[in-house]
Amino acid sequence: MQAGSRDLERAAEALASRLPEPLGVYARLAYNYRWAWDPDGPDVFRDLDPERWEKVAENPVKQLQEASTAGLSAAAQNPELLARVAAVEERVNADLNRPPHDGPASTERPIAYFSAEYGFHGSFPIYSGGLGALAGDILKEASDRAWPLVAVGLLYRHGYFRQRIDNRGWQHEYWVDTDPDRLPAALVTDDAGKPITICVHIGTEEVVAQIWRTNVGRVPLYLLDAERPENNESARWITSRLYIGDEDTRLAQYMLLGIGGVRALEAMAIEPSIVHLNEGHAAFASLELAKREYSGQGSLGPALDVARQRTVFTTHTPVPAGNDTYPAHQVESVLEHMAGTLGVNASEVIRLGRTNPEEEAEPFGVTQFALRTSRAANGVARRHGEVAREMWNAMWPDKAVDDVPITHVTNGVHIPTWLGRPMWALLNQHLGEDWLDRATDPATWAPVEDIPAQELWAVRTQQRAELIEYVRHRAVVDRLARDESRPYAEAAAAFDPDVLTVGFARRLATYKRLNLLLQDVERAIRVVGSDRPIQVLLAGKAHPRDDAGKSLVQGLFSMKHAPGFAGRVAYLDDYDLRMAAHLVRGCDVWINLPRPPLEASGTSGMKNVMNGGLQLSVLDGWWAEGYDGDNGWALPGDVDPDHGAQDARHAHELFRLLEEEVAPEFYTAGEDGIPKNWVTRIRRSLRTLGPEFGAGRMLEDYEKKVYGK
Ligand SMILES: *Cc1c(COP(=O)(O)O)cnc(C)c1O
Numbered sequence: 001m002q003a004g005s006r007d008l009e010r011a012a013e014a015l016a017s018r019l020p021e022p023l024g025v026y027a028r029l030a031y032n033y034r035w036a037w038d039p040d041g042p043d044v045f046r047d048l049d050p051e052r053w054e055k056v057a058e059n060p061v062k063q064l065q066e067a068s069t070a071g072l073s074a075a076a077q078n079p080e081l082l083a084r085v086a087a088v089e090e091r092v093n094a095d096l097n098r099p100p101h102d103g104p105a106s107t108e109r110p111i112a113y114f115s116a117e118y119g120f121h122g123s124f125p126i127y128s129g130g131l132g133a134l135a136g137d138i139l140k141e142a143s144d145r146a147w148p149l150v151a152v153g154l155l156y157r158h159g160y161f162r163q164r165i166d167n168r169g170w171q172h173e174y175w176v177d178t179d180p181d182r183l184p185a186a187l188v189t190d191d192a193g194k195p196i197t198i199c200v201h202i203g204t205e206e207v208v209a210q211i212w213r214t215n216v217g218r219v220p221l222y223l224l225d226a227e228r229p230e231n232n233e234s235a236r237w238i239t240s241r242l243y244i245g246d247e248d249t250r251l252a253q254y255m256l257l258g259i260g261g262v263r264a265l266e267a268m269a270i271e272p273s274i275v276h277l278n279e280g281h282a283a284f285a286s287l288e289l290a291k292r293e294y295s296g297q298g299s300l301g302p303a304l305d306v307a308r309q310r311t312v313f314t315t316h317t318p319v320p321a322g323n324d325t326y327p328a329h330q331v332e333s334v335l336e337h338m339a340g341t342l343g344v345n346a347s348e349v350i351r352l353g354r355t356n357p358e359e360e361a362e363p364f365g366v367t368q369f370a371l372r373t374s375r376a377a378n379g380v381a382r383r384h385g386e387v388a389r390e391m392w393n394a395m396w397p398d399k400a401v402d403d404v405p406i407t408h409v410t411n412g413v414h415i416p417t418w419l420g421r422p423m424w425a426l427l428n429q430h431l432g433e434d435w436l437d438r439a440t441d442p443a444t445w446a447p448v449e450d451i452p453a454q455e456l457w458a459v460r461t462q463q464r465a466e467l468i469e470y471v472r473h474r475a476v477v478d479r480l481a482r483d484e485s486r487p488y489a490e491a492a493a494a495f496d497p498d499v500l501t502v503g504f505a506r507r508l509a510t511y512k513r514l515n516l517l518l519q520d521v522e523r524a525i526r527v528v529g530s531d532r533p534i535q536v537l538l539a540g541k542a543h544p545r546d547d548a549g550k551s552l553v554q555g556l557f558s559m560k561h562a563p564g565f566a567g568r569v570a571y572l573d574d575y576d577l578r579m580a581a582h583l584v585r586g587c588d589v590w591i592n593l594p595r596p597p598l599e600a601s602g603t604s605g606m607k608n609v610m611n612g613g614l615q616l617s618v619l620d621g622w623w624a625e626g627y628d629g630d631n632g633w634a635l636p637g638d639v640d641p642d643h644g645a646q647d648a649r650h651a652h653e654l655f656r657l658l659e660e661e662v663a664p665e666f667y668t669a670g671e672d673g674i675p676k677n678w679v680t681r682i683r684r685s686l687r688t689l690g691p692e693f694g695a696g697r698m699l700e701d702y703e704k705k706v707y708g709k
Contacts, residue, residue, distance in 0.1 A: 002220060003196070003268035004213030007186035008032075015064055020076035023064075025089050030060035031184045032215040034092045036121050037140060037416040039424060041092075044085045048075050058578065059123035061184050096218055101146040104707035105273045110148035111707070112272035113138065114261055114282035116253070117160075117242055118153050120216050122578035125159035125178055126223070128242055129507050129541075130603055131316055133577065134380075135278050136216070137414035137603075141695035143217030144414075144436075150270055152261040152282075154253060155180060155212050155223035160242040163541045163574045167482040169557025171508075171542050171550045175241060180225070185214040188222070188268065197228065198263040201337035202252045207235045209256060211264050222268070224260050245545065251326060251334045254366065258284030259338065274707055277313045277374065280324065280366030286311055286373035287338060287349065296343040304352075304373055312706050313374035315367055315406070316600050318387045319511060325363040355394045368395060371406070376706045379408045380601040383624045383637075387597045407705050410622055411601040412698035415439060418607040420466070420585035422459045426451065440697045445690040453679040454672065460588070460612050460682070465497035467586020471537060474579075475570040488560075494567025499535045500666045502616075502658075503587035503608070505575055508542035508549040511598040518555045519651035521562070527655060529564040532663040536568065537583060539575035584608040589662060592617040593650065596637040606693040612682045616657060618650070626693065631685040633657050 008031050016027035026048070035041030045060050046053040049071045056062035067075075075081055105111045113135070119127030120136030127133065135151075142149040157180075161173040180187075187195045188211040195210045208230040212223045226239040237244075238252045262285050265272060275285055289307035290300060317323055331353070332346040339346040351357035352372045353364035371377055371392060379388040385408025393401050416424070416436060427435060430451050431444055438444040475492035506512055517524060517536075527534055538556065542549030559565060572579060584590070584607035592602055592615070599621035606622065609615065617623040619637030627634045635653055640646040669675045691697065 003270070004186060004188035004211070004220060004222070007189055008184075008213060008215060011186040015061065019064060020072055022076045022082055023072060025082075025085050026060075026064055029085070029089055029092060030064055031186075032092070032096070032217065033121055033124075033184065034095060034143070034215070034217040035060070035088060037217075037414070038088050038091055039416075039421065040084055041088050044081065044088055047081055047084075048072070057123050058121070059183065062123075062182050065182065095143075098146050100148050100218075103145065103147045104703045105148050107148045109271055109273035110150050111142075111274045111276055112261075112265055112270070113142075113149055113151045113276045113278065114257065114285055115151070115153055115278035116257060116281035118151065118221060119577050120221075122576060122581075124183060124214065125176070126153065126156050126242060127577070128160040130601075131279060133580075134316075134411055134603060136577075137412070137417065137695045138278075138699070139216040139219045139221065140414040140417060141412075141699050143219045145696070145699060146218060147699070149219050150265070150272070151216070151219055151221040152257070152264065153221065153223050154239050154242075154257055155185075155225040156239055156242045157225075157227060158241050161541070161544060165478070165482065165553060165557075165571060165573050167484050167557075169554035169560075169571075171553060173544050180212055183214065185212045185223070187211070188213050196264075196267050198224075198260055198267050200256055200260045200263065201341070202235075202238075202255045203248075203334050203336065205232075205235055207231060207238060207252070207256060207260075209239070209260050209264070211268070222261075222264055224256055224264060226256065247326060247330065248334070250324075251331065254281050255284055255334060255338075258282040258286075259288040261285060262288040273310065275311045276707075277311065277370055279314065279316055280370040283313075283366045283370035283373065284338075286369075287342070291342055294342055300342060300344045300348055308373055308375050311374040312376045312378075313370040314378050314380065314409070314706075315370070315388055316380055317367075318379075318384055318391065318600055319509070319598050320391075323365055323367040325365040327363050328360070331364040355392075368392075371395060377406045378706055379406060381410045381622045381625065382408050383597060383620060384408060384600045409698060409701040409705055410625065410693070411603050411606070412693050412695040413603050413606045413610065414695045415610050418581065418584055418610055420459075420463045420611050422462045423585070423611050426455060426459045439694045440691055440700060442687075442691045445687045448683050448686045448690070451683070453674050453676060456612065456679050456682060457674045461497070463611060464501055464586045464588065467501065467537075467582050468495050468497040470582045470586075471495050471570060471572070474572055478571075478573045481573075488566050491566035492570060495535055495570070496533075496567075499533050499568075500589070500663060501535050501537065501587050502589040502591055503537045503583045503613075504591045504593075505537070505539040505572075505580065505583050506592070506602075506604060508540045508552055509546065510548050510552070511595045512540075513593040513595055513647065513650075514538070514540075514552045515555060516593050516647060516651045516654055518559070519647060520655065521559055523655050524559070525562045525564070527658055527663075528568045530659070530663070532667045533568065534658060534663060537570055537572065537587065539572040539579060539583070541575055580604060580607070584613065585611045587613050588666065589614050589616050591654075592621070592623065593635070593654070594618055594620050595643065595646070596620040596639055606689070609685055609689045609693065612686065614678075614681055614685055616654070616662065622693065626689050628684075628688055630681065631688050632681070633661065 012031040016024035115135040117132035119132030158175040209224040290303040293306040294303035353369035379385040389404035479489035590608040602621040615632035
């Protein structure tokens with residue numbers, strides 16, 4: 001019996017006892033997110049009370065806790081709904097009860113996956129963006145493959161910031177409290193029913209943490225939480241906000257995640273065979289693993305070598321600023337006690353976090369530390385692997401760039417999570433019911449060529465229409481909340497389900513170059529309003545301290561009163577997993593304009609591909625290996641130190657493609673109203689990219705290239 005599973009069962013039973021008896025099944029489903037990627041799972045929860053489902057942000061526990069008595073008793077007497085939810089439970093249980101597949105580890109010695117953020121569902125706000133979405137997709141795919149994997153993270157009481165844009169386009173941040181008792185989570189307790197706690201010395205403080213468990217299918221996710229009576233306010237603040245600004249607190253988070261995470265596993269009698277660090281945030285895990293091997297005499301080196309044999313590391317950031325560094329003295333004071341317990345000098349540890357260990361002035365970098373203390377490391381796309389080898393070559397001065405020990409595993413997305421229902425049904429019909437089990441085989445996708453154009457186009461039209469309905473509602477509400485005039489707000493009703501819809505949604509960092517859309521304002525106005533119109537949906541958050549990122553949105557807002565814009569261009573506030581699902585399902589074209597070579601991978605475009613969307617992107621990140629000349633459109637991926645000239649060139653080419661290739665192909669329809677060439681391109685995109693960019697292929701690569709070595 002795995003730690004915390006009884007606690008989750010008890011929570012489900014307690015919830016069931018407050019529901020009409022026939023609805024007990026809902027309470028059992030609610031405490032494992034496996035329903036979220038069942039084809040009917042989200043709908044059976046929504047259909048209990050569709051309006052409340054929106055209000056509770058699709059949180060299944062809240063939906064059941066807050067549903068009206070009248071609504072619940074109606075549901076309890078609705079045989080059709082009860083039959084559907086019973087079918088969901090049957091499928092979920094069949095999946096959870098399959099025997100484990102050992103794969104790269106074993107049930108006795110599982111893989112322990114460490115990540116500072118997890119984005120597995122919109123109702124569980126412990127993620128910021130791509131890194132978390134990837135971690136969530138990995139957990140789900142590991143569950144689908146019945147891999148023995150447990151996950152470790154932090155339970156942030158205020159999550160990541162929420163975004164509100166004002167009517168001048170400036171971003172404001174706010175935080176919302178998370179009450180874990182209203183999440184599908186339970187405190188892990190011991191046999192006596194007391195919470196299991198661990199303790200980590202951070203600086204001068206003894207920080208105590210308790211452990212929550214939530215289930216992502218077959219994968220238990222354990223989340224450390226410093227909200228304990230033993231802790232003072234500052235210690236409790238360690239698990240307040242994801243990517244907290246204050247550096248001391250941030251380092252304390254990393255200590256708690258890495259060192260505390262390993263201790264938590266030990267306290268729950270889980271002994272991992274592989275510790276997988278998703279980014280450098282959890283890198284201190286190696287210290288704790290080494291501690292067990294250390295005699296207390298002499299150098300820590302041999303003990304770290306033993307720890308290294310278990311540890312693998314994935315780096316995600318080719319942008320230097322994304323690789324956290326801290327002044328040596330700061331790390332020293334945080335680590336002091338840990339080093340003291342180990343019997344080594346903190347400076348021995350700090351040296352491992354420097355590119356040049358002897359360079360006293362060099363700060364401590366978590367990426368360098370993780371690279372030095374793991375046996376295998378990888379970037380997240382082929383090109384990113386090359387960039388990472390070059391970027392970290394100085395750590396291996398004797399090696400040629402190509403021999404730097406960093407490989408790559410290109411990211412992939414969990415297909416059933418991102419697939420719209422209409423597209424899912426279409427693929428079931430044409431690829432065979434069990435196609436998801438064979439999704440990494442190119443032969444599985446071959447029948448895409450035979451899907452009648454009419455059917456494929458009908459699905460695209462339906463998914464676009466669903467998105468536009470969402471946008472019409474969201475854009476009006478966002479604009480009213482910005483205190484815009486009513487006519488401007490209501491102009492969002494002009495968004496049109498039959499107009500070519502392009503999406504640009506991602507973190508607002510300057511290297512993502514939203515500004516390319518603003519390079520030639522008159523041309524942008526022409527493109528949007530032409531007789532082959534394009535509507536543009538934008539979303540994304542800037543880092544709270546990144547004023548340059550924030551000013552990109554301001555630049556965009558300066559165009560908002562241009563003729564025709566109000567009903568064709570919308571900036572949607574507060575980009576998150578739920579909004580991403582709407583956008584990637586509905587958009588016809590997904591645009592990504594990173595400055596090469598700074599895009600590690602990108603995954604939102606893959607989500608869009610699975611739904612029959614087409615990519616128009618710079619040949620960087622995953623698209624550099626995905627594009628084949630006919631399955632989308634590309635901008636050159638060359639590196640140019642003259643950023644101004646490159647931006648001008650790329651903006652020109654972007655508009656040229658939209659005007660001369662994308663829009664004409666979309667709007668050139670035959671007698672039957674179907675744009676034949678567009679549909680051909682979708683088929684090609686699905687057939688070539690479907691087998692390559694799902695999470696299944698990613699996990700197979702991890703097994704072969706990283707875990708298995
Ligand atoms: C998939 C996803 C991302 C990743 O976006 P990229 O810019 O393509 O890397 C970020 N945020 C959310 C909410 C996502 O769902």
